[in-house]
Amino acid sequence: MDERKKIIEFKHIVKNFGDAVVLKGIDLDIYENEFVTLLGPSGCGKTTLLRILGGFLEPNEGQVILDGEDIKNVPPYKRELNTVFQRYALFPHMNVYDNIAFGLKIKKMSKDVIDQKVMRMLKLIGLEGFEKKDVTLLSGGQQQRVAIARALVNEPKVLLLDEPLSALDHKLRKEMQYELKRIQQEVGITFIFVTHDQEEALTMSDKIVVMNKGEIQQVGSPEEIYNEPVNRYVAQFIGESNIVPAIMLEDEKVKFDDTIFDCVDKGFKDNERVDVIIRPEDIDIVPVEKGKMTGEVLSVLFKGVHYEIMVETVPGTTVNVNMHIVGDNTKRSEDGKEMISANDFYLDLEDMEGIDDTEIIARAGAQAWNPETDEFTSIAHVETDLKQETGEYHVTFSTSNGLEVTRKIWVIDQRVVENKKANEAISAFNFFKTADEIAESQALDTDLKVWANAQAWKLDDEDENVELFVDYDFDPENLKQGIYKVTFSTTGREFKIHTTDYVEEGKEVGLTFNPEDIHVMEKMGF
Known part of the structure; x- marks a missing residue:
């Protein structure tokens, strides 16, 4: 049981x-x-x-309880707290002394x-001898100290600080972080500090409250927040991270990148x-034979105190396909009230079994529509000489009014790209489209995957999908007839390492870490 006295309670706000x-x-x-920091993005x-x-x-x-009393109906000036704003809000026509003395007067x-x-306040903030100074002639850091002194001189139970360091340059900001913490410890009252700066929060706080989209993600000491983030959001917001999807096999056993590692985490479901x-x-970074995993050094960046080294432990898998941009193949009915179009396409021999008209x-x-209203009409018939063997075939799509279009189907024994180190495979087909179809796509990356029938899966479990990414260098709004390359790839795995030891790019290395260095977090729901 926490024996400290609660000074503020937010209840379902x-x-x-x-x-x-x-x-x-x-x-x-x-x-x-307490020095409490509310941390989160804008x-x-x-x-x-x-x-x-x-x-x-x-x-x-909800309720706000201050020192045991519900203060919902207490006006701001009667609450036993003071605020230091981002812009300080000093009185420009008053000197330093009068600014600080204002509330007391x-x-x-x-x-x-x-x-x-x-x-006493001037001594506390290190501005003795400045009492007669014009506040408009003070530096940003000095103005901020005056704003803090003006708030503290009223002896509030709580001091609220709304991003008070954001207007300062980097060097002065660092100095003021330590200064604020010193002042808080000396006056012995509760500080509640708002910032989006993770380093600021880690430097100054006794307790950090990480927020996102109106909700608290985690509350804890700087050490707890940094070393034991509860989810991906906190881990990415606080410090730099290597985050890997994994499976918690059982207490103290976690599997990622097809390897089982010892860890110290417990309490998850098997x-x-x-x-x-x-x-x-x-x-x-260790010799290859001593590593828990191995990889290739992709980049080395000197950061002043340490090197930042990127090591690829699992190479991504890539497949390239040709996107054929063809001329307009639309057919129009004699009365001009119906149009139909379709494209040639490839089929994998394995996909032939059970294929139906809907999939073709x-x-x-294939689509049909009324050009006057842009309303789609149904394709009533699909006729094809398709057989379950490789070769070139034809398919005819027709509407109930008899408007039809014929296209080619190539059945091929599709090549699958396997990546045994990544335990994954990937395949995709060449495909045919018109420039208009590309330009009109509302979600081109998704459509490219569908048109190419691009898929990636685990070699040891074909039912487990692997996320695919799309890359191309054409302008969707400015395509001419011809062939364009589209690349589908998986991400692979890269680890960021901070070390004082230099390692050459391209070198094969081992990576090692201790069980307590693996921090297991709950999956975030989206």
Whole structure:
């Protein structure tokens, strides 16, 4: 049981802006004297949550408890917290002293007390002797310190900081990260800090709340978030990652890239599909014979402190096909009220068994339509001399009105490209299309896969599909008749490694890591 005192409790906070749900039921506890960072990309809801706490927005649902009291109806100026904004919002007509003293003067404190508090703040932020300075002449870092002092001098229970370092240059930003942490430890109050900068969060926080699309993904210390991310999103957002799809065979046994590895993770279902993360600094490059896996060095990049080395452990599999762009093969009925078109196509001998009219229509891209309304009409008949042996055949598609078009089918014994190291195979066919069909495609990558009947699968399990990617160098809007190359490929596997040792490009190396360097995460649902 956590014996620390809860200072803030968010209970099922929901916030909508029109139809957009910005916060989707946030539950979060924050304790006294914690430095908590809300971390996430723009639009994730972190600033909205901060503004609800500050009283600048009202939630549609839920409660905000501050020090045991529901503060929903407490106006911002009466809440025992202060905010430091991104743009500081200093008063340009006041000097440093008067900016810091502003809140105390509103409370009608005596001049002696105000003087003591302001001078203490100036010492805390390292700006002693600056009290008479014009704030508009201060540097960005100095202005930010004044904004922090103005908020802290009111002795709030909580200080809210909305991306206060974003306007600073890199060097000053780094300095202020340590400065803010020092100030928080010295004044001993709770800081809630909003940022999209992962390094900032890791440097400063006691607790990080990783957010995405209005939901909390993970809450934990910087070490927990970095070393034990709960899912792919957190792993990719915090630090650099090698993320690999895997199967958790049983406790402490995980399989990826067709190899079984020892790990330290437990509590997953047997044979559950998971993701594995291995950080680049946790992988060592060793001689081939000592590696848990082997690969080829693809690139070496010097990053100042270390080399960033990319090693391909599993080569991708590639197949090239020819896309034949042919002339317009559309036929029009004599009365001009119906049109029909179809393409020549290839068939694999293995696909012949059980092939029906519906699949032949799909493979040929056959269609009929009314040119006046653009409404499709049905293809009523398919006639073909197709046989279950290699060769050239014909197929005739016709509508119920008798409009027809005849095309060729080539039945071939299709070559399959096998990649035994990757345990996968890939095949695809040459295909025929008109320039208009390419230009009118709404999802060209998907259509190219369909037209080429491109497929990839595991050699040891033909029912397990492998993701395919498409590459081409033609302009879909500017095609002439001719032959164009289309490449279908799988990704293979590359690992990023951070090391102080130089390795030559093209060298075969071994990679090794410890069981505790493998972090198993739940699969994200999309």
